[in-house]
Structure formats: C-alpha cells, structure tokens
Amino acid sequence: MEKSLSSETIPSVLEAIGGTPLVQLDRLAEHLEGRILAKLEYLSPGHSKKDRIALTIIEGAENRGDLTAGQSVVEMTSGNTGTGLAIVCAVKKYPFVAVMSEGNSTERFKMMRALGAEVIIVPQKSGGEKGYVRGEDLAMVEAEARRIAHQRGAFLVDQFVRRDNVLAHATGTAREIIKQTGGLFDGFCDFLGTGGTFAGCAETFKAELQTIRTYAIEPEGASVIAGKSICCAEHPIQGGGYARALPLVDKRLIDSFETVTGEQAIFWARHLAQKEGIFGGYSAGANVAVAARLLQGEMKGKTIVTMICDTGLKYLSTDLWD
16 A cells, blocks of 8 residues: 655655745844844755746746747856756756856856756857856847747746746745744845846835835946946856846835945855855855945844845855855
8 A cells, every 4th residue: 555645745846945044144243233134045956046036937937828848948047047947947847948158157057957957158258257247248148048049949038027037036035034024124135136036025025014125236336227337347246247227126116226346245255154154155245245234334223134145056166265
C-alpha cells in the first residue's frame, strides 16, 4: 500500500519561492539610532528576489494564453531574472533562452546553464570593461533578445515593462513585509534595477501605511530617474543602475532619490557579511549603505526596511570579495 506524503512536502521548488525572512540588522546598526530590517531574498531557490517575478510573469502569460505548452521563453538578463526563469521553465517544461552581457559575472551564466537554460553571451560595446555593464551594453543585449524571440516565435518576458513584475512584489513581497512588521516601520529603500521591487512595494505601502517614506536608490553619477545628467555610467553594481528609463516606476511613489557609489556598496556588502553573517551581493551593499545613511539623517530613531536582493556567491569572480 502506497504511503501518503507528509503535509510538510511541497509539489515542486516553485512553492519555495517567496516567504523569505525579515532580519534585524542590530549588529551592523549598533552605533546608529534606529533599526534596519533586511528581507533575505537570497534564500529563494534561485538566490534572488527575481524568482518572484519569474514565476508571476510565466504564470500570468499562461493564464492569458500568451505562452503555450512547449513554446520557448526568451529574456535579456544580468543573471538573476534569468536564473529564476531557468528554474520556473525547468519545472514547467519550457525551453528557456537567457541573453546576457559578457560584462556580468561568470557565476550567473554558469548557474543558468546548469539549470538547463541556453545562455547567449553578447559582447560589450567597444571600450566596455568586464564587471561594468553600461546602458549601451544592455541595449545591445535587449536587441539580441528581441531578435531571437522573433526568430523562434518565443514568448519574450520583457521584464522592464511587464506589469507582472510589479504585481509580484505588490501582492507578495510587500504583503509579507507588512505582516512580518505588523506595519510598524517608517521607511523603505531599494536599489533600482527594473524598478519592479520598488514600484510594487511602494504601491502597497503607500496604500496601507499613511506615514511611510520611500527611497529610490541609483548609482552616483547615473541617477537618471532622479532627473540628473549622466556623468559616470560605469559602476560595479550589477543588476541595476543602467541609466535608462524605467517605465514601471511611478515617480509619485518616490519620496526621495538617493545615490550610492560602487565603493560604498562594496564596503557595506563586506560589512554586512562580517557583522551579520549575511552574504549578499552589490545591490544588498548599496541598500544597506543608504539605509545606514538615512538613520544618521531624516530617519534617525526610526525603522527602515530594505532588500538583500541576491547572494554574494554570484560575485566570487568579481572585485566584491577581493
């Protein structure tokens, strides 16, 4: 007689996406007045917050009839969305093609290939340096992804404009944070990649928490969403800060624009690892850097929530851990 499975099991790894813990960074903030709470998105199966949007976008496409059985899925990626999509597509049996810049870390494309994805590497524009993906590099990747999707009759994820990107965080990430805090926090900051995390969380927070303050983070010298001219488009913070328009971000949801340097992101990522045992990537360092700065300024004595977007394991070949 076949034994029934325990109610503690789940049918696939997709059910393990989301539901990440919110951790008090009291050791890192011991000399600051206030508290930083960090959402550990690197504990999702693909080790980043992008797992959430991968699942929501694919299921949304299925529900609308935009994606049919056996159809290929194509997306440009710095590696995190691609990893999430590789996982989702593996479980749901869709061939997946990830298109990425050679400027991104090697760990990312190796992980996608290990998960069964076809990974196409696009050379950087002349003068580009590995580890520094510029807007021009991303534009070349996007053009190649669109060409491949058209050629193969594939579903193009198009994460920079796809509303499901925002929905994943509005109905998932933000709701989890409100439940985990009881709504008792004062600010939220996040480094802008596609802007989906910031937009989704800010939408929900603004609708439910009257006094919440939201902070959008960009690289210093490339803060185009803040309306500033570009003077330094090259920075090491992979996965965002591409100095391009972000259609998903409603500026009315932004209370303040913040900037961070690559050096600050690196310092705080290392500090986070050594003080809290949290091994995050560049954007995690950027987020914590700004959160700490805010506690020394207008958020002094208050509580701010931020994201640990992905794992430092994806950057072992970069200067983040030299």
